[in-house]
Amino acid sequence: MGKDNQILVEITSKEYEHGWAVDVDTDSAPIGLNEDTIRFISKRKNEPEWLLEWRLGAFRTWSKMTEPKWANVSHPPIHYQNIIYYSAPKQRVTPKSLEEIDPEMLKTFERLGISLTEQKRLTGVAVDAVFDSVSVATTFKDKLGELGIVFCSFSDAVKEHPDLIKKYLGSVVPVNDNYFAALNAAVFSDGSFCYIPKGVRCPMELSTYFRINAANTGQFERTLIVADEGSYVSYLEGCTAPMRDENQLHAAVVEIYAMKDAEVKYSTVQNWYPGNKEGVGGIYNFVTKRGLCAGDHSKISWTQVETGSAITWKYPSCILKGDYSTGEFYSVAVTNNHQQADTGSKMIHIGKNTRSRIVSKGISAGKSQNSYRGQVQILKRATHSRNSSQCDSLLMGDTCGAHTFPYIDVENSSSRVEHEATTSKIGEDQIFYCLQRGIDEEAAVALIVNGYAKEVLNQLPMEFAVEAQKLLALTLEGSVG
Amino acid sequence: MLDITNLKARIENKQILNGVNLRVNAGEVHAIMGPNGSGKSTLASVLSGREEFEVTDGSVDFMGKDLLEMSPEDRAREGIFMAFQYPVEIPGVSTINFMKTALNKIREHRGLPAMDAVAFLKVMKEKMKLVEIDQSLLNRSLNEGFSGGEKKRNEIFQMAMLEPKLAILDETDSGLDIDALRIVANGVNKLRRKDNAIIVVTHYQRLLEHIIPDFVHVLYQGKIVKSGTKDLALELEAKGYDWIKNELAIA
Numbered sequence: 250m251g252k253d254n255q256i257l258v259e260i261t262s263k264e265y266e267h268g269w270a271v272d273v274d275t276d277s278a279p280i281g282l283n284e285d286t287i288r289f290i291s292k293r294k295n296e297p298e299w300l301l302e303w304r305l306g307a308f309r310t311w312s313k314m315t316e317p318k319w320a321n322v323s324h325p326p327i328h329y330q331n332i333i334y335y336s337a338p339k340q341r342v343t344p345k346s347l348e349e350i351d352p353e354m355l356k357t358f359e360r361l362g363i364s365l366t367e368q369k370r371l372t373g374v375a376v377d378a379v380f381d382s383v384s385v386a387t388t389f390k391d392k393l394g395e396l397g398i399v400f401c402s403f404s405d406a407v408k409e410h411p412d413l414i415k416k417y418l419g420s421v422v423p424v425n426d427n428y429f430a431a432l433n434a435a436v437f438s439d440g441s442f443c444y445i446p447k448g449v450r451c452p453m454e455l456s457t458y459f460r461i462n463a464a465n466t467g468q469f470e471r472t473l474i475v476a477d478e479g480s481y482v483s484y485l486e487g488c489t490a491p492m493r494d495e496n497q498l499h500a501a502v503v504e505i506y507a508m509k510d511a512e513v514k515y516s517t518v519q520n521w522y523p524g525n526k527e528g529v530g531g532i533y534n535f536v537t538k539r540g541l542c543a544g545d546h547s548k549i550s551w552t553q554v555e556t557g558s559a560i561t562w563k564y565p566s567c568i569l570k571g572d573y574s575t576g577e578f579y580s581v582a583v584t585n586n587h588q589q590a591d592t593g594s595k596m597i598h599i600g601k602n603t604r605s606r607i608v609s610k611g612i613s614a615g616k617s618q619n620s621y622r623g624q625v626q627i628l629k630r631a632t633h634s635r636n637s638s639q640c641d642s643l644l645m646g647d648t649c650g651a652h653t654f655p656y657i658d659v660e661n662s663s664s665r666v667e668h669e670a671t672t673s674k675i676g677e678d679q680i681f682y683c684l685q686r687g688i689d690e691e692a693a694v695a696l697i698v699n700g701y702a703k704e705v706l707n708q709l710p711m712e713f714a715v716e717a718q719k720l721l722a723l724t725l726e727g728s729v730g
Numbered sequence: 731m732l733d734i735t736n737l738k739a740r741i742e743n744k745q746i747l748n749g750v751n752l753r754v755n756a757g758e759v760h761a762i763m764g765p766n767g768s769g770k771s772t773l774a775s776v777l778s779g780r781e782e783f784e785v786t787d788g789s790v791d792f793m794g795k796d797l798l799e800m801s802p803e804d805r806a807r808e809g810i811f812m813a814f815q816y817p818v819e820i821p822g823v824s825t826i827n828f829m830k831t832a833l834n835k836i837r838e839h840r841g842l843p844a845m846d847a848v849a850f851l852k853v854m855k856e857k858m859k860l861v862e863i864d865q866s867l868l869n870r871s872l873n874e875g876f877s878g879g880e881k882k883r884n885e886i887f888q889m890a891m892l893e894p895k896l897a898i899l900d901e902t903d904s905g906l907d908i909d910a911l912r913i914v915a916n917g918v919n920k921l922r923r924k925d926n927a928i929i930v931v932t933h934y935q936r937l938l939e940h941i942i943p944d945f946v947h948v949l950y951q952g953k954i955v956k957s958g959t960k961d962l963a964l965e966l967e968a969k970g971y972d973w974i975k976n977e978l979a980i981a
């Protein structure tokens with residue numbers, strides 16, 4: 250056997266760090282999904298009639314749809330009737346302040362490195378913490394409120410800002426967009442809402458942290474970000490889940506609406522439980538993320554670091570409707586063991602002089618499959634538009650797979666699309682060079698991989714870039730040996 | 731410092747080193763010369779712990795320790811440095827970042843605290859002067875798009891940073907223009923100390939005009955077949971290797 254194969258052998262990464270669960274009393278919907286389940290959820294959340302109707306409409310749409318089969322992933326059938334669609338920690342009273350939150354939950358987030366006690370937070374980051382189906386706390390709400398920024402749980406937004414929700418909910422990802430988006434619209438439990446008023450530059454990072462705790466539950470959250478004219482916000486999303494042998498479904502929707510001259514940066518560090526080394530368990534992460542550059546000169550930028558989940562199915566996209574609007578997608582997707590990722594982006598150019606850029610870095614190890622799937626469409630009226638796509642794959646070993654599926658459609662002659670793709674391997678020569686300088690193999694892999702992903706990691710807010718780097722190294726730990 | 735006894739090594743059933751004996755003391759500079767394919771780089775690889783090469787016999791003592799028992803990274807941390815004949819590229823990793831990682835790994839091994847950014851930069855500036863290397867080069871991805879000469883100079887910069895006990899320079903002179911050769915040689919000379927040693931692998935006498943060796947060895951067919959002083963290098967330059975091959979054939 251060649252050295253090439255030897256050095257890049259089997260797998261086994263360190264155990265998933267966030268795989269513990271806590272014991273909290275929950276209030277759950279009966280298992281399964283029908284109109285009553287939806288009424289149950291809506292009632293628990295004291296929702297207005299219009300929202301219940303919206304959900305029921307979505308459910309009826311979903312019932313007529315079939316699961317998409319085109320992604321390069323395989324899994325046993327998902328039994329939608331065996332999932333619990335709503336699970337909320339029981340709380341004696343609705344917490345009005347942080348002091349009233351169940352200490353067990355505060356501890357959960359502390360343990361994940363997320364302090365909900367504002368005075369303890371050093372970094373300028375406001376957090377909305379979502380535990381199973383509900384948002385438990387949002388920090389810095391008052392401070393942001395002074396600038397007119399709304400940052401709260403989706404449930405609160407429905408009560409406090411019904412007009413905004415009514416206007417923008419489903420405006421970017423319509424109910425019937427796809428199977429999982431329709432399912433989410435029917436059963437979504439909570440999530441975050443954010444509105445940045447005209448001309449306001451949000452002074453701190455906003456972030457949502459999702460934690461699945463309960464067993465057999467699905468998590469269906471919804472995030473809606475509305476950036477009014479000339480505003481700016483940088484938003485970060487993180488997530489973890491306990492280790493469980495059965496697969497759990499996570500079908501989220503994120504909608505971003507950017508008006509004239511607005512800019513939204515959305516960063517994700519996705520670290521759901523990936524399943525064990527043999528591929529048992531893990532989260533099915535089927536997510537719809539889309540941004541609408543509605544106004545001229547608006548900009549939406551997606552950055553994602555995908556390290557977790559048994560299966561990832563997500564394509565953060567931009568609809569470039571406004572003239573001179575810009576869409577960006579920066580992605581690092583790492584798969585190890587039996588993980589499968591089918592991820593990429595869609596850039597739909599509608600406005601004139603629109604620009605988009607895709608930088609995708611796939612890293613596959615173990616027996617994993619990692620696919621980039623991207624669509625660039627430049628419509629006839631989107632004259633003088635540009636796209637550049639760079640899709641790189643890095644292979645560690647020869648039992649994993651990397652695939653690229655670009656779809657390009659340009660309908661006018663003044664626009665230009667550039668697509669570049671490379672595939673490379675971590676060379677034993679590179680590793681040996683590091684070893685010879687006293688850098689051990691784990692550190693060498695981390696160094697090489699982080700170098701490879703640098704262009705994407707550089708897009709992350711500083712505080713999270715460091716975390717993301719560690720996470721990359723951790724996911725690949727033991728994949729070269 | 732280094733004691734190589736009857737070292738034999740092979741790769742994929744091909745025997746390459748056939749019983750190398752070599753003793754290097756602290757403070758010495760040894761030059762190893764020899765025709766292409768005679769096993770010079772292989773010797774360097776075996777000493778630095780490249781696993782493809784299987785050691786079939788012999789022993790190597792490095793400062794009282796069994797070198798062959800050590801992992802490559804531990805050898806490096808104990809003070810073995812190799813300037814590669816063909817340095818690899820690592821995209822996205824700057825030389826600065828690379829050196830910071832390496833230096834701190836070595837310091838950790840020696841029970842020293844990690845060097846902070848300020849202290850590191852200070853050391854780096856000093857060493858940059860020593861090998862006359864530009865910081866812009868060190869900010870770039872390691873060796874990526876470097877010219878042949880820049881790569882070699884970068885190797886010597888790394889040597890300066892890591893301050894090894896034993897440095898093995900594998901054809902560091904090849905690909906250098908005349909000025910660069912002088913600069914690199916001067917750098918190496920400044921790094922010569924009583925408590926370290928250097929093995930220079932080269933094909934040309936001209937490097938040895940700058941880095942004056944205490945001993946010159948000829949490696950041929952995996953064995954050191956002749957040893958001498960710096961005059962041996964001059965003789966080789968003038969006569970080539972045939973006379974040595976003939977001597978061997980007769981004997």
Ligand SMILES: Nc1ncnc2c1ncn2[C@@H]1O[C@H](COP(=O)(O)OP(=O)(O)OP(=O)(O)O)[C@@H](O)[C@H]1O
Nearest residue numbers: 741742744746764765766767768769770771772773
């Ligand atoms: N990976 C390998 N697989 C097979 N043979 C190898 C391998 N590496 C080296 N060799 C062989 O071992 C012999 C010695 O090679 P080595 O690189 O040590 O020579 P060298 O003395 O450094 O030569 P040069 O002066 O050209 O650099 C050569 O015949 C070479 O082809």
Ligand SMILES: [Mg+2]
Nearest residue numbers: 770771772815
């Ligand atoms: Mg050689």
